[in-house]
Amino acid sequence: xxxxxxxxxxxxxxxxxxxxxxxxxxxxxxxxxxxxxxxxxxxxxxxxxxxxxxxxxxxxxxxxxxxxxxxxxxxxxxxxxxxxxxxxxxxxxxxxxxxxxxxxxxxxxxxxxxxxxxxxxxxxxxxxxxxxxxxxxxxxxxxxxxxxxxxxxxxxxxxxxxxxxxxxxxxxxxxxxxxxxxxxxxxxxxxxxxxxxxxxxxxxxxxxxxxxxxxxxxxxxxxxxxxxxxxxxxxxxxxxxxxxxxxxxxxxxxxxxxxxxxxxxxxxxxxxxxxxxxxxxxxxxxxxxxxxxxxxxxxxxxxxxxxxxxxxxxxxxxxxxxxxxxxxxxxxxxxxxxxxxxxxxxxxxxxxxxxxxxxxxxxxxxxxxxxxxxxxxxxxxxxxxxxxxxxxxxxxxxxxxxxxxxxxxxxxxxxxxxxxxxxxxxxxxxxxxxxxxxxxxxxxxxxxxxxxxxxxxxxxxxxxxxxxxxxxxxxxxxxxxxxxxxxxxxxxxxxxxxxxxxxx
Amino acid sequence: xxxxxxxxxxxxxxxxxxxxxxxxxxxxxxxxxxxxxxxxxxxxxxxxxxxxxxxxxxxxxxxxxxxxxxxxxxxxxxxxxxxxxxxxxxxxxxxxxxxxxxxxxxxxxxxxxxxxxxxxxxxxxxxxxxxxxxxxxxxxxxxxxxxxxxxx
Numbered sequence: 001x002x003x004x005x006x007x008x009x010x011x012x013x014x015x016x017x018x019x020x021x022x023x024x025x026x027x028x029x030x031x032x033x034x035x036x037x038x039x040x041x042x043x044x045x046x047x048x049x050x051x052x053x054x055x056x057x058x059x060x061x062x063x064x065x066x067x068x069x070x071x072x073x074x075x076x077x078x079x080x081x082x083x084x085x086x087x088x089x090x091x092x093x094x095x096x097x098x099x100x101x102x103x104x105x106x107x108x109x110x111x112x113x114x115x116x117x118x119x120x121x122x123x124x125x126x127x128x129x130x131x132x133x134x135x136x137x138x139x140x141x142x143x144x145x146x147x148x149x150x151x152x153x154x155x156x157x158x159x160x161x162x163x164x165x166x167x168x169x170x171x172x173x174x175x176x177x178x179x180x181x182x183x184x185x186x187x188x189x190x191x192x193x194x195x196x197x198x199x200x201x202x203x204x205x206x207x208x209x210x211x212x213x214x215x216x217x218x219x220x221x222x223x224x225x226x227x228x229x230x231x232x233x234x235x236x237x238x239x240x241x242x243x244x245x246x247x248x249x250x251x252x253x254x255x256x257x258x259x260x261x262x263x264x265x266x267x268x269x270x271x272x273x274x275x276x277x278x279x280x281x282x283x284x285x286x287x288x289x290x291x292x293x294x295x296x297x298x299x300x301x302x303x304x305x306x307x308x309x310x311x312x313x314x315x316x317x318x319x320x321x322x323x324x325x326x327x328x329x330x331x332x333x334x335x336x337x338x339x340x341x342x343x344x345x346x347x348x349x350x351x352x353x354x355x356x357x358x359x360x361x362x363x364x365x366x367x368x369x370x371x372x373x374x375x376x377x378x379x380x381x382x383x384x385x386x387x388x389x390x391x392x393x394x395x396x397x398x399x400x401x402x403x404x405x406x407x408x409x410x411x412x413x414x415x416x417x418x419x420x421x422x423x424x425x426x427x428x429x430x431x432x433x434x435x436x437x438x439x440x441x442x443x444x445x446x447x448x449x450x451x452x453x454x455x456x457x458x459x460x461x462x463x464x465x466x467x468x469x470x471x472x473x474x475x476x477x478x479x480x481x482x483x484x485x486x487x488x489x490x491x492x493x494x495x496x497x498x499x500x501x502x503x504x
Numbered sequence: 505x506x507x508x509x510x511x512x513x514x515x516x517x518x519x520x521x522x523x524x525x526x527x528x529x530x531x532x533x534x535x536x537x538x539x540x541x542x543x544x545x546x547x548x549x550x551x552x553x554x555x556x557x558x559x560x561x562x563x564x565x566x567x568x569x570x571x572x573x574x575x576x577x578x579x580x581x582x583x584x585x586x587x588x589x590x591x592x593x594x595x596x597x598x599x600x601x602x603x604x605x606x607x608x609x610x611x612x613x614x615x616x617x618x619x620x621x622x623x624x625x626x627x628x629x630x631x632x633x634x635x636x637x638x639x640x641x642x643x644x645x646x647x648x649x650x651x652x653x654x655x656x
Contacts, residue, residue: 010627013637041626180582183623213521218529218566219622221635256522259529259564262620276524276550278563336626338587343626366588375583411584411625425586429620435563 001030001075004048004055006105008037008190009222010183015062016045022066036191038105039345040092048087049075055106057084092361097323098347099311099331100304104191110229112237115194121245123310127202128247135206136162139309141317143329148174148265148302149377149406149482151328151395157299160289161207164297169209171200172274172293172300175216175223176258176265179378181409184333185303187345189216189223192307193230194239197253199306201244202313204251207299212253214303215270218260228255262379262433266481267300269435280435281481302407304333325351328394328405336362338375338411348393350405355389357410369414373498375422377406379429380486382493383419402493419498423468424452426490434483441484444475448491461503465495510545518549524560528567537571573608573615575653577601578632581618584625593629594618596643600650613654 005011005020020032038046046059047069058065058074059082072080084090098104107114115121127135140155161169173196177185188195200212216224231253234240242250256274258264264273268282271293292298308330312320321329328350334357336343341363346352358364358374365371373383382403384391391397398404413422427448434441448471455464472488479485495502513530517523524546531542538561547554561567579597580590598604601616608615624630627639631646633653641649 009622009637010624010639013624013630013639014627039626044627177623178621180580180621181584181625182621183625186623219619219632221632222637254521257526257529259525259566260619261564273525274522276522276526276560278559280563337584338625338628340626343628345626379583409584409625411587413587417587422583422586425583429582433620 001027002033002050003030004033004035004050005045006037007034007109007222007226008044009186009220010041011037011044011046012222014044014060018063019045019047019061019066022063026066026070033108035107036104036109037187038087038093039101039187040090040342041344042342043084051076055087057087057090058082059084092342095361096347097331097349099320099323100188100195100307100333101192101345101347102311103195104187107192109191109193109226110233112194112233112239115192119314120194121198123313124198124201124245126313127205128245128249132162132206132208135202135313138313138317139206142312142320143317143324143327144305144308144312144320145328145395146302147304147308147332147407149179149380149404151405154301154305157289157301158203158206160287161209161297161299164290166297168211168294168296169207170293170296170298171203171207171209171212172271172298173200173212173214173303173306174265174267174270174300175214175303176270177220177303177407178217178262178265179380179407179409181337181375181411182335182378182407183337184335184345184408186220186223188303188307189220189227193227194234195307195310196227196303197230197234197239199309200253201240201251202309203299203301203306205249207297209297209299210250210252212251213274213293214253214255215258215264215274216255217258217264224255224257231255263435263483266483268481270300271298278435280437281483283480304407323349325349325392325394326396328396332393332405332408334393334408334410336410336412339365339367339414340412341366350394351392353390353392354384354410357393358389358412362412365412365414367414367416369416371412372415372417373413373419375411375413375490376409377404378409379426380482380489381406381409382489383422383497384493385497388497402489402496404489419494419501420452420456420503423491423494423502424449424456426487426494427452430483430487438478438480438484440475440478441480441487444471444479444484445487447471448475448487455502458503465502465504468495507541507545507548510539510542511549514542514546514549524550524552524557525564528561532567535571536573537568570608571612572617573613575614576617576632576634577614577650578617578619578622580620580622580624580628580630582621582625584621585629588628590629593641593643593646597646600643600647
């Protein structure tokens with residue numbers, strides 16, 4: 001008798017550990033496998049059983065449901081009211097194209113046997129069999145772009161690092177996932193950590209880097225535990241170390257935990273932090289690909305960028321490139337969050353519309369009130385009105401509307417939201433998180449919050465709005481990095497689409 | 505406690521990548537704050553100035569001058585949680601605990617902290633009680649979870 005219960009943070013936050021403990025108490029003979037999450041948060045804790053090789057789900061399961069599940073013989077029958085049927089039949093999952101999250105929620109994240117049995121390491125084996133240039137070519141041809149927010153073509157970055165001659169090169173994974181409404185990095189670290197390890201090794205083989213670091217935020221304690229366990233297993237099984245899968249190639253990975261600074265998601269600030277310094281932004285050039293960690297050539301990539309690599313190698317660049325639209329190729333794990341009924345992770349090809357994500361997958365607002373705004377791409381992303389939901393998720397289309405894909409987070413707000421307050425919050429957040437190095441960001445954010453305060457109080461509204469607009473230009477043009485440079489995006493979009501809230 | 509007393513915590517991280525940060529995390533975990541003597545000790549062992557170490561400590565929210573409580577309640581303040589009423593819930597948390605954000609109770613039992621995103625945004629609102637995540641809670645459940653944490 002074997003059941004599957006997620007160990008993912010969301011499942012745990014909704015009681016999965018208590019449910020697992022109850023099963024262990026009620027049915028001591030039962031084998032409980034802890035998995036990642038399928039990404040359907042409203043069904044968590046989701047308990048699965050396997051019958052004749054097919055997984056069946058039950059959820060959401062509370063501790064009090066355990067006895068009735070046993071009474072209704074849930075191992076063999078779908079009689080229980082919380083039965084969801086076979087997992088393959090769930091439309092929410094069927095409509096996705098899961099390339100990165102293919103295993104997440106299915107396998108034991110700390111079983112290398114499971115990982116291999118579900119196509120794991122196929123990309124790495126391919127990479128070990130070809131020349132480094134071929135790996136870089138494959139990534140370039142795939143059209144993969146950085147998934148952290150900037151959307152920079154990965155192939156160009158890889159080639160730049162590969163072309164450098166240096167005593168030491170590094171691969172640094174940016175898992176400092178601070179954007180509200182995003183949790184894809186966390187889910188993959190908790191649900192399929194070997195995927196990131198595989199992606200980083202491939203990046204190392206391609207660029208000549210032999211050391212890797214994962215910079216993980218401290219707000220993710222469960223992810224930190226799972227990933228450090230995964231690293232131990234990887235070293236013990238020659239996946240990491242001096243003889244990767246029996247070859248003469250070597251690669252190491254260390255996990256580094258941040259200390260609660262959002263700005264450390266900015267790559268140069270992250271590198272300073274990783275060097276043990278204040279997480280202040282560095283002026284560019286030089287770019288990290290030329291002089292990054294300890295001034296050595298460094299490939300800094302978001303978790304999801306690196307996790308996209310194994311499937312590109314395993315199935316080939318053309319396979320990957322055929323997903324998506326325009327210059328946005330492949331798939332993206334979109335994250336639906338906030339005031340939404342069916343929040344969770346939806347991995348789809350680019351081109352999916354906001355409406356599909358928010359209405360078809362998300363099921364509309366959780367409060368059942370009208371949807372008024374969505375914020376796309378984190379705290380530095382635009383607030384868009386309901387009338388713009390037909391926009392496709394595509395880097396270029398959104399950029400043309402003053403918005404961005406960011407890290408793929410979509411936060412839903414109902415009609416009780418006040419966008420002037422959200423604009424004030426955007427400045428406050430920037431003030432709280434600014435590293436302080438450049439004046440437009442450090443001072444601008446404070447002045448912006450003060451001025452928004454006046455607007456909300458109805459003081460000289462028109463003049464103060466002009467002042468905010470002017471400040472936005474200064475921050476956009478004068479800031480060293482995206483923190484100050486993109487804070488104007490939520491502010492301006494709120495002003496543009498929701499002027500009423502500002503009293504005009 | 506004098507500077508030497510922190511040696512055993514800090515010394516293992518000397519020479520490691522980002523060692524100062526990891527050492528300070530170890531101090532914070534052991535002492536619930538960063539005592540001035542720990543800064544002096546780290547400066548000596550890492551061959552940095554006291555000002556440099558203080559600069560590092562003051563930069564990061566996780567490192568605090570004042571001791572955190574035995575029970576740390578961290579309530580998310582970010583957008584996805586705002587969309588489902590975290591502003592009201594945060595006010596409730598302050599009232600229920602008799603603390604403002606950033607404060608620790610006089611007996612050292614509790615501290616209430618702001619946090620910006622816990623990655624639980626699909627089941628917002630979210631908080632951590634010590635390192636245990638909780639999400640999709642209302643005021644009543646907040647009180648119940650707090651009671652449960654106290655009972656432990």
